[in-house]
Amino acid sequence: MHGTIFTLLKRYVQTQYDHSTWVRLTESVGLSAADFDHKSVYPDEQMYALVGKASEMAGIPASELQEKFGEYLVPDLMYMYQKLLQPEWTTLDMLEHTENTMHRKVRQEHAENTPPVLEVTRLSEDELEIKYVSERRMGALAVGIVRGVAAYYDEADRIAIDPETSEDGQRVYIRVRRLTAAE
Template identity: 40%
Template sequence: MHGIIFSQLRNYAQARLGERGWESLLREAKLPARVYLAFQSYPDTDAVALCGAASRLLGCSIRDVLEDVGEFMVPGLMKIYGAFIQPGWSVLEVIEHAERIHEKVRRDPHATPPRLECHRVEPHTVRVVYSSPRKLCGLGIGFVRGLASTLNQRVEVQERQCVHEGASHCEFIVKRMG
C-alpha cells in the first residue's frame, strides 16, 4: 500500500487518539516503530493491522474506522492530488472521473489504487463499482463523504452489495442532495 495512506493513518491516529496516538496504534498493531515514507510502498498487512488496532482502541468496528479514516484523509489528499480535479467540479463529477485520476496516480510505481467503475445513472446519482483485493470499500465510502464535505456538498451513500457479504465486488450509489 502507498505510503501516503500510512501518512494519513498517522495523522488520523494523532487526531483521534491524541499526541501519542501513532505510537499507541503501532504498539496495539504489534508493528515496529518506523516512519512510513509518503512515496514508498508497504505491505497491505500493515494497514490492515493498523485499522484493526484503531478499531480496538476506539471501540468501534473496523468498517466504522475505515469510513472515518476515508473521510478524515480527504483534505490531506486534496493537497497532494487536488490538481487533478477541475475547478467547479461537483462531488459527482469528481467520482465520475476517479478512475482517470487513479490512472495519473498509478504513474507512481508504488501506488496501486483500487479499480473503479463510475457511471452517472441519473442527473444527481452516480453508481460506483469498487474492485480491489484489499477489500477496503469502507475507505472509499468514507472518502466520498469526506469529498462531499470538503466541497461543501451533501451526499447520501447507499451500499448495494459488498465483498464482505459474499459479493464479487462492492457497489454503491452516491446521490447528491440539494
Template identity: 65%
Template sequence: MHGSIINLLKRFVQTQYDYSTWHKLVELSGLSSADFEMNEVYPDAHVYALVGQAALMTGIPAEKLQEKFGEFLVPDLMLVYKRYVQPGWGTLEMIENTEEAMHGAVRRETPGTRPPILHVTRLSEKELEVEYESERRMGALAVGIIRAWQRTSMRPTKLKYRL
C-alpha cells in the same frame, strides 16, 4: 499500501487521540517501526494490522474506522491531486473522474501502487452508482472519502455504493 496513506493514518490517529496512541498501536500491531517513508510502498498487512488493532483498542468496528479515516483524508487528497481536478467539478464529476485523473496519476507516478478501481455509472443528473474493486477490501475508506466530498459540495447528490 503507499507510505503517504500510512503517514496520513498516523496523523489521523494522533489528531483523533494522541501521539502515544500511535506508538502503542504500532507496537500492538507487531510492526518494527512507527515511521514510514512517504514514497515507499508497504505490505497491505501493515494497514490491516494497524486498523484491526485500532478497532480493538477503541471498540469501533474496523469498517467505521476506515470510513472516518476516509473523511479525514479528503483535505489532504484535494491538496495532492488539485492539479488533476477541474475547478467546476462537483461531487459527481469528482467521483466520475477519480479513476482516470487521480488513480491514473498514482499508477503512472508511483509504480508498484495499486489504488482501487472505481467503476462509476451515471444514473441520472444527480445520481451515480460506484462499484469499488480492490483486493484490499477497504471499500469503507472510499465511502468515507465520498461522504466528505458530498459534504463539501453545494449540489445535492445521491450515490449508490457496491463494495
C-alpha cells in the same frame, strides 16, 4: 499500500487521540512507531493490522473506523491532486473523474502502487454508481472517501450515499445522488 495512506493514518490517530496512542498502536502490531515514508509502498497486511488493532482500541468496528478515516483523508488528497481538479466540478463530477485523473496519476508515478479500480457510471445529471472491487477489502474506506468528497464540496447535506457492501468488503456498490429540494 502507498505510504501516504500510512502517514495520514498516523496523523488521524494523533488528531483523534494523541501521539502515544500511535506509538502503542504500532508497537502492538509489531511495527516501529517511526514515520512511514510517504513515497514508499508497504504491505497491505500492515494496514490491516493497524486498522484492526485501532478499531479494537477505539471499541468500534473496523468498517466504521475505515469510513471515518476515509472522510478524514479527503482534504489532503484534494490538496495533493489539486492540479488535476477542475474548478467547476461538484461532488458527482469529482467522483466520476477519480479513476481517470487521480488513480491514473498514482499508477503512472508509482508503478508498484495499485489503487482500487473504480468503475463509475453516470446514471443522470444528479446520480451515479461506483463499483469498487478490491482484494484489499477496504470498501468502507471508499464509502468514507465519498462522504468526505461531498463534505469537501460543501454538499454533504445535499448528497445521498447508499452503499451495498459484500460481507468480505471486497465489493462495494455505492449509489450517489444529489437530493432535490423536495427531499
